[in-house]
Amino acid sequence: MRRHVLSSLFALVATGLLVSAPVFAQAQVAAKPAPAAKAWTMPRTPDGKPDLQGVYSNATTIPVARPANLGAKEFYDSEADKAATATAGGGRAGRGGAARPAADPEGNGLAVHYDTSQFGLGGPTVKRAASLRTSIITGPEGRVPPVLPEVAKAAQERRAYQQAHQWDSAQNRPLAERCITWGFEGPPMMPVGYNSTLEIVQGQGYVAIVQEMIHDTRVIPTDGRPHGPAEIKRWMGDSVGHWEGDTLVVETVNYNPQVVIQGQQVSDAAKVTERFTRIDPDTIQYQFTVDDPKTWVKPFSGEYNMVHIDGNLYEYACHEGNYGMANNLSGARATEKK
Amino acid sequence: MRICRLGGWLLAGAAGAALLSLAVLPTPAQAPAAYKAPKTKDGKPNLNGIWQSNNEANWDIRPHAAYAGPVYTLGAAYSTPAGLGVVEGGEIPYKPEAAAKQKENFTNRLKLDPEIKCYMGGVPRSTYMPYPFQIVQGTGTIMFVYEFAGAVRVINMGAPTKAPADSWMGWSNGHWEGESLVVDVTSLNDQTWFDRAGNWHSDALHVIERYTAIGPDALQYEATIDDPKVFTRQWKMSMPLYRRLEKNAQLLEYKCVEFAEEVLYGHLRKQPLQGKGDSK
Secondary structure, eight states: OHHHHHHHHHHHHHHTTTTTTTGGGOOOOOOOOOOOOTTOOOOBOTTSSBOOOEEEEOOOSOOSSOOGGGTTOOBOSSHHHHHHHHHHTOOOOOSTTOOOOOOOTTOSSGGGGGOGGGGTOSGGGSOOOOOOBSOSBOTTTOSOOOBOHHHHHHHHHHHHHHHHHTTSOGGGSOTTTTTSOOSOSSSSOOOOSSOOEEEEEEETTEEEEEETGGGEEEEEEOSSOOOOOTTOOBTTOEEEEEEETTEEEEEEEOBOTTOEETTEEOOTTOEEEEEEEEEETTEEEEEEEEEOTTTBSSOEEEEEEEEEOSSOOOOOOTTTTOHHHHHHHHHHHHHHHO | OHHHHHHHHHHHHHHOHHHHHHHTOOOTTTTTTTOOOOBOTTSSBOOOEEEEOOSSTTTOSSOBOOBOOSOGGGGGGGSBOOBOOSBTTSOOOBOHHHHHHHHHHHHTHHHHOTTTTTOOOOTTHHHHSSSOEEEEEOSSEEEEEESBTTOEEEEEOSSOOOOSSOBSSOEEEEEEETTEEEEEEEOBOSOOBSSTTOOBOOTTOEEEEEEEEEETTEEEEEEEEEOTTTBSSOEEEEEEEEEOOOTTOOOOOBOTHHHHHHHHHGGGOSSOOSSTTOOO
């Protein structure tokens, strides 16, 4: 089952359907930090901390970068404004209502792989937090700032090499295809094309977050300990958390140098700060700041809301079911022999 | 149980050595009833922590002498240490054809062992692989996070639910029985093993686990194994698990996919690797 979904996503990527927007950059959005409902009081764990536990969706139709025609407009005025602007202005409000693909003309069953609803991209299938935000990236620019010139150059060289050698070996394939990281686990955690689902469990001195994609799990200590040794670089970084009032603040450093944030490999100076605040019975406001002075010309911040959903996370055995890797490589070897 | 054991000893003494091996079966799960774990704020035994087995079960859950590893160039460093075993009674009650398959698995372990391929360990193997795991005890759920392959399962402590499909780590419903966390694990697939010796199970595997604190820094782990397709009866394994006491103990990443890619896909490379054992 998983392999269908995975290969389908790659199929989408390959056809460019997803690629145009920093792919999964499509994230979603969050509502304006709305004032909490009147009668609601913060639920707490037995040790008195805000209770963030549960299963959440961070699916969204909000793009990471603000459509250019919106300028510095950070919020739509209304749902009507949002719909009108997105259509008339050519702005990309996200794939939420994306039309379904045409039926499968050759009857070979491939159509199912382009069924956007299968990936949570279809409007009604996935619960999303309501939001009038125009982009996940906050601030007047509403987009990830440029990278430093030397970083851009290095990235370009890597890309050129990759293109020339993309089928040489498994190690030449993208991290997501290798099932090492999906690229959205973060931090910052970003919505994915499908399965934008995560679960939070709070134990004594820890907040643990498992993201459905590749079952990537962050176990974040909140007991005041410092970061681990800088020698230990990690795919999801080295996170420590603390509570500021009712907000969980998590700081992450020590990223593996191959980690990609918003399409860009980060440096050993990367530091990401996340803030989790439960703002109503169903919603966690998620805010983040990415600061990597060796990569981007300046820090950037983003925000979206996660919405509580009923149900469970299911096992995403990515590597275990990665038949596509062997198939693709053997296809490449066969092609070379022609 | 104590009485049974005592009776066993006496019987063994009287009846001779033949019975001795049965009489001294370890019964650790039941024995240390005296200890009571500190409680969480909501009154449950507090099992939070980073835990690890300290035994040789991952090589072979049965009693075994030391033997050479499957790759002779690795010499003494990667050979198998002897172990007393964790199977109560020492023997796994395989059906005859299933016992034959275990031997085949062992012979072909370099090709077949899911651990080599960086596949999630399943239950119970994940518990006694030589890596720590962490229990994050929430209020409605308890998360078990394993360092090896980043495997994880979230144990539902509410009304039992049913799995929609089989999976590597199975479907876990838990409840408290006195001092013990009891986890009923179903819907495990047939792809995982019990150890590196090729001890195996089918997709009919049903595991009931018990985690009981036996001291501030140790748990007793017990797993009852039922799989009518493979075994003639239920059987049980048990072992202590130890708290990682380092002040800065934490679960680190062992995302082993990249360590297994050459094994899995190396034959499909464009250029063969130069020099054996190189990874790049």
